[in-house]
Amino acid sequence: MQTPDYQRLDRAHHLHPFTDFKALGEEGSRIIERAEGVYIHDAEGHRILDGMAGLWCVNLGYGREELVAAATEQLHRLPYYNNFFKTTHPPAVKLAEKLCRLAPAHLNHVFFTGSGSEANDTVLRMVRRYWALKGKPEKQWVIGRENGYHGSTVAGMSLGGMAPMHGQGGPGVPKIAHVRQPYWFGEGRFGEGRPAGQDPEAFGRECAAALEAKIQELGEDQVAAFIAEPVQGAGGAIIPPASYWPAVKAVLAKYDILLVVDEVICGFGRLGEWFGSVHYGLEPDLMPIAKGLSSGYLPIGGVLVGDRVAETLIEEGGEFFHGFTYSGHPACAAVALRNLELMEAEGVVQRVRDDVGPYLAERWAALAGHPLVGEARSLGLIGALELVDPASGERFDSARGVGPLCRDLCFAGGLVMRSVGDTMIISPPLVISHAEIDELMEKARAALDATLARLA
Numbered sequence: 001m002q003t004p005d006y007q008r009l010d011r012a013h014h015l016h017p018f019t020d021f022k023a024l025g026e027e028g029s030r031i032i033e034r035a036e037g038v039y040i041h042d043a044e045g046h047r048i049l050d051g052m053a054g055l056w057c058v059n060l061g062y063g064r065e066e067l068v069a070a071a072t073e074q075l076h077r078l079p080y081y082n083n084f085f086k087t088t089h090p091p092a093v094k095l096a097e098k099l100c101r102l103a104p105a106h107l108n109h110v111f112f113t114g115s116g117s118e119a120n121d122t123v124l125r126m127v128r129r130y131w132a133l134k135g136k137p138e139k140q141w142v143i144g145r146e147n148g149y150h151g152s153t154v155a156g157m158s159l160g161g162m163a164p165m166h167g168q169g170g171p172g173v174p175k176i177a178h179v180r181q182p183y184w185f186g187e188g189r190f191g192e193g194r195p196a197g198q199d200p201e202a203f204g205r206e207c208a209a210a211l212e213a214k215i216q217e218l219g220e221d222q223v224a225a226f227i228a229e230p231v232q233g234a235g236g237a238i239i240p241p242a243s244y245w246p247a248v249k250a251v252l253a254k255y256d257i258l259l260v261v262d263e264v265i266c267g268f269g270r271l272g273e274w275f276g277s278v279h280y281g282l283e284p285d286l287m288p289i290a291k292g293l294s295s296g297y298l299p300i301g302g303v304l305v306g307d308r309v310a311e312t313l314i315e316e317g318g319e320f321f322h323g324f325t326y327s328g329h330p331a332c333a334a335v336a337l338r339n340l341e342l343m344e345a346e347g348v349v350q351r352v353r354d355d356v357g358p359y360l361a362e363r364w365a366a367l368a369g370h371p372l373v374g375e376a377r378s379l380g381l382i383g384a385l386e387l388v389d390p391a392s393g394e395r396f397d398s399a400r401g402v403g404p405l406c407r408d409l410c411f412a413g414g415l416v417m418r419s420v421g422d423t424m425i426i427s428p429p430l431v432i433s434h435a436e437i438d439e440l441m442e443k444a445r446a447a448l449d450a451t452l453a454r455l456a
């Protein structure tokens, strides 16, 4: 079959995630056929540098034979068995042990799921169950953040603060509230009614104060947990001001509220540590994980559970009526285990922290000199460019679609960079080389130039 054949069948039968079905039908999909290293190849023979590691997940890059072998071997030996009731299998047990060894010391248990969304559904059930067991069933509210992303199931969508998602599909899960995000460039610098001269650090503290105000409004005895990504991914690679997390920690320490750190993107090396929580010195009670856990080769997620919650669930909980057919699926667990072994053996995380992260940071920061770029930020191997009108230095009217235009020009130029409105983001495979970072930069700059030319 050729591209038009795939496109015809795709249009006729396939509803894509997060897609305007009608618009895609008119435009036609890109057909990605194969990949190796940091490159994907479409059905027309174009080789494209994947600046997004798929969907922030292909941490070890494409075409790793060791992961294929791990899956194949496990599929031959035991393609499926479950972890319900009183059975398990070697890959799930070994992976659980490995994860708890890599995670901060107080996280010693894991509950497996099939995805990040399922991990956050599990979080919600565990948090509320924990407080009920503690004799405080009224502690039910969970506070998330506006523009946070925690998945697309009903619970994931409700915990997340994506207004367009909330706007579709009616009310979500009750007793979930949202507070402002620590997005300096968007809501700090350009937010309505900003006091003149405020700096990002003052803004970071203000966002933490908003959390405290929300806790007081809801009643501290009613609030079960706060959930947040260390760096917001889908919201636009939003790196909080340095003041933010210490101030949030102080607020949470003041009230008896659990901290849930969603590591679905930041986990497994993205920020140059095994977990974003380590980078920011956080001690989460619960830590949802997915994506980079298996480098995206097979679907698997989970929740790492801190001792305080685990002990209560284990000692006082009785049966926990929760689980998925594919919780800890043997082939997925075997691939995840091999993935973590390879990451350790190859020193991938340290390389992000000490080598490619700083290399990318320096090159990326130079893009701030481009007339279209109002801010260039990065941490580890996650980065964002904020597009602004060169004439005014202000943000564009979002209806102009400058970010999506830049994204399309990027793709045409052989680079996947995603746009979140007018924020261009990257999250490349962690194994990217210096030469490939150079190529990414050249292509990003060329796309910015082409975007500017189109606006003229």
Ligand code: PLP
Pocket (backbone or CB within 6 Å): 115, 116, 117, 118, 120, 149, 150, 151, 152, 156, 229, 233, 234, 262, 263, 264, 265, 290, 291, 301
């Ligand atoms: N949490 C975060 C921070 C994510 O970025 C995502 C997905 O992008 C999810 C949860 C949901 O994961 P999944 O798509 O595997 O359900």
